[in-house]
Amino acid sequence: MHALGIETSCDETSCAIVKGRKVVANFTVSSLRYHKRYGGIVPEIATRNHLKFIDKVSLLAIRKAKIDFKDIKVIGATYKPGLLGALLVGVNFAKALSLALGKPFLGINHLHAHLFSPFLDNRIPFPFPFIGLVASGGHTEIFLVKDFTQIKLLGRTTDDACGEAFDKVARAFGLGYPGGVYIDKIYSPDFKESFSFRCGRKGFNFSFSGVKTAVIYKKSELEKEKKIDRGTKIKILSSFQESVVKTLVEGIEEAATKLGIRNIVCGGGVVANRRLRELLKDLEKQKKFKIFLPSLAYTTDNAAMVAGLAFYLYNKRGKVSNFNLEVEAN
Structure with missing residues (x-):
């Protein structure tokens, strides 16, 4: 089964598809170049770029994975923490996709996803605790x-x-x-x-x-x-x-x-x-x-870690989120 992940907590607009812990597609568009002149992230600029590219990176991920949207089993999106407007773009896109496809939606904690990132593209047993x-x-x-x-x-x-x-x-x-x-x-x-x-x-x-x-x-x-x-x-x-x-x-x-x-x-x-x-x-x-x-590729914000954690929580722990889940900013 495949999981689709969406990450828009800050300046990266990212969509990824995983099968288990194998990343089959991961596309990210960053608005960093627009923020450099200000020496930090400007929330309005980040949000506008998410709106501009969220559908495009999703289509690119689907094509790269060589699957159809109907083959996705669960859709995960970062819902906290992050910039309010940026989170809203990703979560609402994920909810709409979930509703249109009849697939479960799962809100993902961005920080927890970072802790999942070392286990992408490998079969290392999770070292709990x-x-x-x-x-x-x-x-x-x-x-x-x-x-x-x-x-x-x-x-x-x-x-x-x-x-x-x-x-x-x-x-x-x-x-x-x-x-x-x-x-x-x-x-x-x-x-x-x-x-x-x-x-x-x-x-x-x-x-x-x-x-x-x-x-x-x-x-x-x-x-x-x-x-x-x-x-x-x-x-x-x-x-x-x-x-x-x-x-x-x-x-x-x-x-x-x-x-x-x-x-x-x-x-x-x-x-x-x-x-x-x-x-x-x-x-x-x-x-x-x-x-x-x-790996260095997964240290920065990316949707692969979101998709990987969504796959785990849904497939291994049976977790799903309601459509009334609200984003939680920093």
């Missing part, structure tokens, strides 16, 4: 996952998401958007401890607003003293990135250790960060955890 980390431009959360129907929030950022901190620091340094990509390219392990920056962490909760402010202030201070050049900027940004990714790793390590769980699953755009993936591999080797990461 596991500690889940979702790290992206809009979210930083730690979960306890006993099943994809039993997910408990353990901790989250109390202010900026880690990816948001990357974006704001990058903007202050005149880099592009999204900032994490540029800082990751600039990062040098030789300068990872050139400056002392610390992220906040209490229990399983994070705080990244303070480190963001400290980095921006340090740059301003050195500029006033005329002690900043390209090399100094690289040192500042490398130290900043090291602090952020180490804090993420420390958080999930503490959660796994305290709860006696050996499996860790990570998802979200920040999980594409090279240094973070390196530290996670080190953690797996040194502390004997089993860590599951998505």
Whole structure:
């Protein structure tokens, strides 16, 4: 059986079709180029682009999969969290498709879908229970996952998401958007401890607003003293990135250790960060955890993870949603 997934929580308009966990089609149109000039996502622009492309990516996915709409058994769409207008486009399109085809509709939690992403295009057994980390431009959360129907929030950022901190620091340094990509390219392990920056962490909760402010202030201070050049900027940004990714790793390590769980699953755009993936591999080797990461193609927002989770919840757990399901914004 095939599941169709729709993802429109932010700036990506995406539609995918999966069979089990095999991705047979995944098409995404991003409006990122329109947001770059503003240094962040403009909700109205994102929503207009979803309206323009949602039907087109759906048709492309059907053609790529070489099936007909009638062959779809369940239709899943992200209904939370995200931008209100953007979510409405995807969910209403999915509901209309479901009604027209007489197929069940299933609302999918975007964050839970990120935790499903490491299991796409493979047959790895689901490592329940596991500690889940979702790290992206809009979210930083730690979960306890006993099943994809039993997910408990353990901790989250109390202010900026880690990816948001990357974006704001990058903007202050005149880099592009999204900032994490540029800082990751600039990062040098030789300068990872050139400056002392610390992220906040209490229990399983994070705080990244303070480190963001400290980095921006340090740059301003050195500029006033005329002690900043390209090399100094690289040192500042490398130290900043090291602090952020180490804090993420420390958080999930503490959660796994305290709860006696050996499996860790990570998802979200920040999980594409090279240094973070390196530290996670080190953690797996040194502390004997089993860590599951998505392929780089599935770290960013995509409909394949939505379709995959919809397939699982419907086929394995018998879940469906009512048409009165409402979207839930951030």
